Amino acid sequence: MRISPIHLKIKIDAIVLILFASLCSCDSSENNHQQALTLNFDAAIGNQRFHTGEIFEAPVGSGTFRIERFKLYISNLILTNVDGEDYLVPNSYHLLDFSEPSLQVDIPNVPVDNYNRLSFMIGVDEVSNKSIDHVGDLDPTNDMVWNWNVGYKFLLLEGNYFPSESNETIGLVYHIGFDENTRRLEYEIKEKSPSYSFRLNVNSLFDSQHQIDFNELSNITFSKADARKVADNYSDGFIQME
Known part of the structure; x- marks a missing residue:
């Protein structure tokens, strides 16, 4: 039986349409199984909203202080479902730069699941900390690296301290790094949501397990x-989920 060119073209066009519809259906199905996740971060000093350049009461001892720069890394975000299975978000390195008091981290393409735990690290994991040849938030131009031998600054806080007993101005420099100083923070997810909010209390950096008096210890860089x-x-208690 001989098929005319017209009928052959119609059949080919139909096959192409079927394949295209199938591909679109697969894409749609895949998208339906993924979601975007947003993490919101707000910084505070005690009960006051944090702003660079403003003066606050010192968290330990007397006097006042002012922060000019405050940045830190969170990384290696893990979502855990009710069956105890972990989803490690790939390439999740995020620099929180609190030149503004509120920040937003957007995480695309998260598999839809019944998650009940969320965790992330403060700092940079040992593998990535061994190299400064990165892009994005790990780019060395972000002023968060020492050198290839020491690695990244996990947290940077700089400012000034004004003792109450004198007119002196003391510079504050806290650059925290080293592999052993990564810390994983874990939170319970009580309700499913496309976004979660966190509050950072800067005072907790200096008044928690250890009390750090600006008058006695105003500079921490290479002292492990x-x-x-x-x-x-x-x-x-430094970062609380709200």
Whole structure:
């Protein structure tokens, strides 16, 4: 039986349409099984909203202080479902730069599931911390690296302290890094939502497991013992889910 060119073209067009519809259906099905997730972060000092350049009461001891720069890394976000299965968000390295008091982190293409736990690290994991040849939020131009041998600053806080007993101005410099100072924070998800909000209390960095008086310890960079104190503090109530 001989098929005319016209009938052949019609059949080919029909096959193409079927394949196209099938592909679209697959794409749609895949999209229906993924969702976007948003993490909102607000910074505070005690009960007051945080703003760079403003003066606040010192969290320990007397005097006042002002923060000019405040940045930190969160990374390796994990969502855990009710069966205990983890979803590690790929390439989840996020620099929170609190030049503004509120920040938003958008995470696309999260598999839809019944999650009941969420966790992330403060800092950068050991593998990525061994190299500064990165892009995005890990780009060295973000001023959050020392060098290839030391790695990243997990948290950077700089400002000034004004003792109450004198007119002196003392510079505050806290650059916290080193592999051993990553800390994983874990939160319970009580209700499914496309977004979750967190509140950072800067005072907790200095008044938690360890009390850090600006008058006594105004600079922490390469001292591992002192850096560990700040790391212990940021693992204990520093970031609360709201």
